[in-house]
Amino acid sequence: MNVAVCMKRTPDTTAKIQIASDQTSLVEEGINWIINPYDEFAIEEGLRVVEKHGGEVTLICLGPAEAEKTIREGLAMGAHKAIRLDAAQVPADPRVTARALAEVLKEGNYDLILFGKQAIDDDHAQVASLVATELNLPCVNVVVKLELDPENGRGTAEREIEGGHERVSFPLPAIISAQRGLNEPRYRSLKGIMAAKKKPIEVKTASLEDSQLAVLKYAYPPAKKPGRIVGEGKEAVPELVRLLREEAKVL
Amino acid sequence: MATCLVVSEIRDNQLKNVNWEAFTAARQLAEQLGLTPAAVLLGSGVEGLAEAPARYGMERTYVVDDARLANYSGDCYAAAVAEVARQTEAQVVLMAATAMGKDLLPRVAYRLGTTTAQDVIQFRVENGEVIFTRPMFAGKVWAEVKVTGSPVVATLRPKMFAPEEKAVAGQVEKLSVELPEPLAVVEEVKASGGGKLDVTEADIVVSGGRGLKGPENWHLIEELAELLGAATGASRAVVDAGWRPHGEQVGQTGKTVAPTLYIAIGISGAIQHQAGMSSSKYIVAINKDPDAPIFKIADYGIVGDLFEVVPALIEEIKKLKQQD
Numbered sequence: 001m002n003v004a005v006c007m008k009r010t011p012d013t014t015a016k017i018q019i020a021s022d023q024t025s026l027v028e029e030g031i032n033w034i035i036n037p038y039d040e041f042a043i044e045e046g047l048r049v050v051e052k053h054g055g056e057v058t059l060i061c062l063g064p065a066e067a068e069k070t071i072r073e074g075l076a077m078g079a080h081k082a083i084r085l086d087a088a089q090v091p092a093d094p095r096v097t098a099r100a101l102a103e104v105l106k107e108g109n110y111d112l113i114l115f116g117k118q119a120i121d122d123d124h125a126q127v128a129s130l131v132a133t134e135l136n137l138p139c140v141n142v143v144v145k146l147e148l149d150p151e152n153g154r155g156t157a158e159r160e161i162e163g164g165h166e167r168v169s170f171p172l173p174a175i176i177s178a179q180r181g182l183n184e185p186r187y188r189s190l191k192g193i194m195a196a197k198k199k200p201i202e203v204k205t206a207s208l209e210d211s212q213l214a215v216l217k218y219a220y221p222p223a224k225k226p227g228r229i230v231g232e233g234k235e236a237v238p239e240l241v242r243l244l245r246e247e248a249k250v251l
Numbered sequence: 252m253a254t255c256l257v258v259s260e261i262r263d264n265q266l267k268n269v270n271w272e273a274f275t276a277a278r279q280l281a282e283q284l285g286l287t288p289a290a291v292l293l294g295s296g297v298e299g300l301a302e303a304p305a306r307y308g309m310e311r312t313y314v315v316d317d318a319r320l321a322n323y324s325g326d327c328y329a330a331a332v333a334e335v336a337r338q339t340e341a342q343v344v345l346m347a348a349t350a351m352g353k354d355l356l357p358r359v360a361y362r363l364g365t366t367t368a369q370d371v372i373q374f375r376v377e378n379g380e381v382i383f384t385r386p387m388f389a390g391k392v393w394a395e396v397k398v399t400g401s402p403v404v405a406t407l408r409p410k411m412f413a414p415e416e417k418a419v420a421g422q423v424e425k426l427s428v429e430l431p432e433p434l435a436v437v438e439e440v441k442a443s444g445g446g447k448l449d450v451t452e453a454d455i456v457v458s459g460g461r462g463l464k465g466p467e468n469w470h471l472i473e474e475l476a477e478l479l480g481a482a483t484g485a486s487r488a489v490v491d492a493g494w495r496p497h498g499e500q501v502g503q504t505g506k507t508v509a510p511t512l513y514i515a516i517g518i519s520g521a522i523q524h525q526a527g528m529s530s531s532k533y534i535v536a537i538n539k540d541p542d543a544p545i546f547k548i549a550d551y552g553i554v555g556d557l558f559e560v561v562p563a564l565i566e567e568i569k570k571l572k573q574q575d
């Protein structure tokens with residue numbers, strides 16, 4: 001199995017996001033970058049697939065040279081090599097990102113292309129679907145269970161929907177986006193970290209088209225009114241219920 | 252006749268409640284843009300549902316009825332919606348940002364040569380253009396965006412747009428479109444644990460965290476939830492510990508919810524948890540640590556031992572129900 005995993009570097013989940021004074025960009029200084037958490041599930045799944053069926057995992061990441069540090073973390077997990085699509089910034093329009101990725105992916109002859117179900121920075125949750133549409137490949141999103149039968153060129157995935165799951169069957173090659181629950185990503189071992197230093201990262205120019213999604217302005221969400229303590233212990237319960245009933249009118 | 256087109260979500264041959272929100276938003280947007288508000292229904296044997304959209308102001312309802320549309324198929328649904336959008340000269344295409352909506356509309360947009368503003372929570376019209384607000388970084392930042400391609404495509408986060416009935420005399424039209432051979436096929440739709448309400452769809456959510464000390468105490472959460480007709484949610488710590496399934500996790504790497512009432516029990520409320528629930532209308536927090544961050548955003552907090560407070564709350568609500 002020739003597996004590609006498209007990954008992105010994102011600020012860590014505890015990062016405080018600061019809006020720049022121009023209000024149309026974000027401050028990158030001081031940010032601790034990580035592999036997008038959902039992409040870690042994708043990398044882990046890719047590694048498990050090649051451990052079972054043989055083959056290689058190639059990481060593909062669109063981003064600036066600084067993203068190579070994060071790419072090495074993916075290589076340290078066990079991915080074999082990487083391609084960085086050079087772009088000073090990740091486009092605001094997911095369509096532009098998808099088209100750039102599709103161009104590289106179609107050259108790679110992959111049997112399986114994995115994504116995280118969304119990046120935790122721009123939360124677009126659609127690049128996998130767009131790449132699949134461009135490449136005319138089956139795509140299952142938000143997958144929590146994946147079973148492959150490479151001999152028969154088929155796979156089955158379970159994807160999360162409201163109140164349940166859909167079980168989806170598809171031919172290979174296919175595109176899958178990973179949801180939490182698909183697996184438990186492995187820790188990077190010291191040996192893996194050392195090996196990653198020698199693994200190749202090929203750099204290609206990203207061909208970026210014009211954006212069709214304009215970001216006009218960033219703003220912080222309106223501040224919630226400060227919290228209020230009703231009381232202490234179970235003695236406060238009648239007052240809480242009264243407030244929920246009479247003030248909030250939710251009971 | 253250019254349309255503002257809403258793709259309806261049908262599951263089990265029922266229009267889901269989230270459609271009423273999308274229809275209402277589409278009607279308001281169509282009014283401001285001078286478009287015809289229209290709904291499209293896709294499925295097998297769904298003609299009987301075609302009268303409902305007019306109750307929410309949809310002047311046209313297009314029905315694509317085909318056995319191959321019985322279950323959701325990203326491939327077939329996207330081809331069908333793109334074709335309906337072309338035939339009805341859609342200027343705007345909307346759908347609720349559900350699992351189906353978030354999967355489907357980007358595929359439709361791609362086929363139409365445009366792009367999707369995903370999971371928007373507000374919109375306004377300025378100089379004839381639609382400006383959407385969509386949260387990024389799980390809500391830490393809001394972005395105002397504009398789709399410059401045509402049509403404008405967006406998915407609407409559930410519970411952010413209040414539904415409003417406004418009956419019109421709607422026209423129903425059957426359309427036939429050519430469907431492709433699907434690449435991926437949904438073979439089964441499995442409901443989880445007795446068809447429990449999903450945490451993203453509920454008006455009330457009762458969530459539990461590490462303060463519950465162990466899965467053996469989860470019955471407190473379930474009892475309160477059942478009494479309130481609520482869905483149950485969980486913090487990441489509880490999911491990581493294996494007490495609860497991933498589908499219940501609320502937060503940055505879980506689900507984003509915006510119920511009318513969110514009750515956080517034994518949850519400290521780290522920033523990642525807040526990202527998934529801070530747009531709830533009312534937040535109740537029960538925690539023994541007075542410095543827990545959850546109290547900073549709770550409309551009503553009780554500092555105390557949840558093993559005393561929650562049973563008392565259950566009793567108090569039972570009393571209330573008996574009076575009613």
